[in-house]
Structures are given as structure tokens and as C-alpha cells.
Amino acid sequence: xxxxxxxxxxxxxxxxxxxxxxxxxxxxxxxxxxxxxxxxxxxxxxxxxxxxxxxxxxxxxxxxxxxxxxxxxxxxxxxxxxxxxxxxxxxxxxxxxxxxxxxxxxxxxxxxxxxxxxxxxxxxxxxxxxxxxxxxxxxxxxxxxxxxxxxxxxxxxxxx
Amino acid sequence: xxxxxxxxxxxxxxxxxxxxxxxxxxxxxxxxxxxxxxxxxxxxxxxxxxxxxxxxxxxxxxxxxxxxxxxxxxxxxxxxxxxxxxxxxxxxxxxxxxxxxxxxx
Numbered sequence: 299x300x301x302x303x304x305x306x307x308x309x310x311x312x313x314x315x316x317x318x319x320x321x322x323x324x325x326x327x328x329x330x331x332x333x334x335x336x337x338x339x340x341x342x343x344x345x346x347x348x349x350x351x352x353x354x355x356x357x358x359x360x361x362x363x364x365x366x367x368x369x370x371x372x373x374x375x376x377x378x379x380x381x382x383x384x385x386x387x388x389x390x391x392x393x394x395x396x397x398x399x400x401x402x403x404x405x406x407x408x409x410x411x412x413x414x415x416x417x418x419x420x421x422x423x424x425x426x427x428x429x430x431x432x433x434x435x436x437x438x439x440x441x442x443x444x445x446x447x448x449x450x451x452x453x454x455x456x457x458x
Numbered sequence: 459x460x461x462x463x464x465x466x467x468x469x470x471x472x473x474x475x476x477x478x479x480x481x482x483x484x485x486x487x488x489x490x491x492x493x494x495x496x497x498x499x500x501x502x503x504x505x506x507x508x509x510x511x512x513x514x515x516x517x518x519x520x521x522x523x524x525x526x527x528x529x530x531x532x533x534x535x536x537x538x539x540x541x542x543x544x545x546x547x548x549x550x551x552x553x554x555x556x557x558x559x560x561x562x563x
Binding site for chain 1: 523524526547
């Protein structure tokens with residue numbers, strides 16, 4: 299009989315969401331929420347286009363990427379037809395609703411109520427000329443990369 | 459199947475340690491299971507969630523998602539995390555005498 303290695307359970311995750319498409323942000327949101335459901339401490343850092351998830355005016359306008367996304371199984375030239383992205387987004391939202399996965403704004407509320415900490419990336423804020431007022435209230439703070447690493451102490455960092 | 463004694467009764471449990479048969483469940487079993495999970499007393503809030511889960515499971519055969527519980531049980535998301543710390547859905551399902559939940563949200 300071989301002895302099985304016993305690993306320490308994960309206690310904290312620090313998830314980075316860097317993409318601004320619906321298929322880019324949901325995996326990170328689902329994993330952060332799933333962590334809280336398991337009693338794992340969770341923080342989410344929104345950077346680059348992922349920042350739109352926590353921008354009041356943008357959060358509910360995020361769409362599925364139909365161009366340059368081989369997983370969609372549609373040729374790029376068709377994916378580029380006006381309306382394709384909206385169509386794919388509607389389809390995906392319907393499927394997610396069946397699984398009881400909420401829309402972006404409700405998902406953020408849920409994460410916050412679950413005790414996940416949400417942070418905006420300072421570099422991305424500056425780059426896209428966003429101000430603190432553009433962020434939703436659930437955001438704890440705007441962090442530099444250094445501060446992000448500091449707060450991630452003891453966490454597994456997951457980049458999405 | 460494995461058995462164990464909970465509140466004086468010999469009860470079958472599944473591989474996750476949850477009750478194998480939800481119909482043998484009663485409030486004494488719930489309280490003992492809750493204590494093992496670090497919840498010392500079952501308040502009205504706990505009971506609302508437990509009965510909601512059991513009713514839903516009986517009618518649909520599935521354990522509702524956190525989102526649904528937060529909306530329909532009368533206990534909101536924040537409170538759910540307070541009542542069942544460190545794993546609300548898993549703990550609530552176990553205390554309710556139901557199997558381990560399979561949903562991701």
C-alpha cells in the first residue's frame with residue numbers, strides 16, 4: 299500500500315480578472331464565489347479590460363467575444379457581422395440563467411454579500427481615465443500592483 | 459453502507475458523511491449535526507433555511523443554489539454566510555439531512 303500525500307487545504311484565493319468579455323469575466327466571478335461557498339477567503343482584482351466589470355456604466359453591457367474566439371466554433375468573418383456578439387451574449391445568458399448564474403451586477407452584489415473583497419487596479423484606472431466615482435460601491439479600494447501582492451499574502455493567485 | 463449513531467439513533471450515512479436517507483431526519487439530528495459543524499444552536503434563521511432546503515429537495519429532488527436560497531428562503535445572502543460560516547450551502551445541506559450539493563453557484 300502506498301501512502302497518500304496529505305496536502306493543506308486552500309485557505310485563500312486571489313483572483314485576477316483581466317479580460318473584458320463575458321466569457322473572460324465569468325470564470326473568475328464563479329471561482330471567487332465558489333471559494334466563498336467553501337469557506338475559502340477570496341479577493342478579486344480587476345485589471346485591464348476586466349475593470350469594466352466594476353464600472354457602473356459598463357458592467358451590464360459586457361458581451362461575449364465572437365471574434366478571435368475559437369471556442370465559439372464560428373468563423374471570424376461571421377463573428378464580425380454586426381449583431382453577432384449581442385446574439386451570442388443573449389444565448390449565453392439564457393444558458394447561464396438555467397444554471398442560476400446571475401447577471402453581472404447581481405453577481406457582484408452576491409460576491410460582496412458573501413464576503414469576497416473586490417479591488418480595482420490603479421494602472422488600469424489611470425490608463426482608461428476612470429475615476430473613483432465610476433466604480434460601483436462594492437469596490438473596497440484601488441490598488442497598485444505592490445499593494446495587490448501585499449493583500450494577497452498567503453493566497454493562491456489565479457490569473458484569468 | 460456505513461452507519462453511525464446520531465442523537466441516539468443508528469443512521470445510514472453516505473460517503474460524504476451526510477444522511478443517506480433524508481426521511482429519517484428530525485430536528486434532534488439536525489442539532490447534533492449542527493454542533494459537529496460548529497453551530498451551537500439552531501435559530502429561527504437556521505430553521506427557515508433548513509425547511510426551505512428540505513421542501514425544495516422533496517419537490518424537485520435537487521438542492522437549490524445559494525442564489526435561490528438567498529432570494530426565496532427569507533434569509534438573505536449575508537445572513538446565510540453568518541448563520542452557516544465557512545461553507546453555507548454544504549453545511550446547511552448536511553444539517554438538513556440532504557446529500558452534498560452539486561451546483562457550482
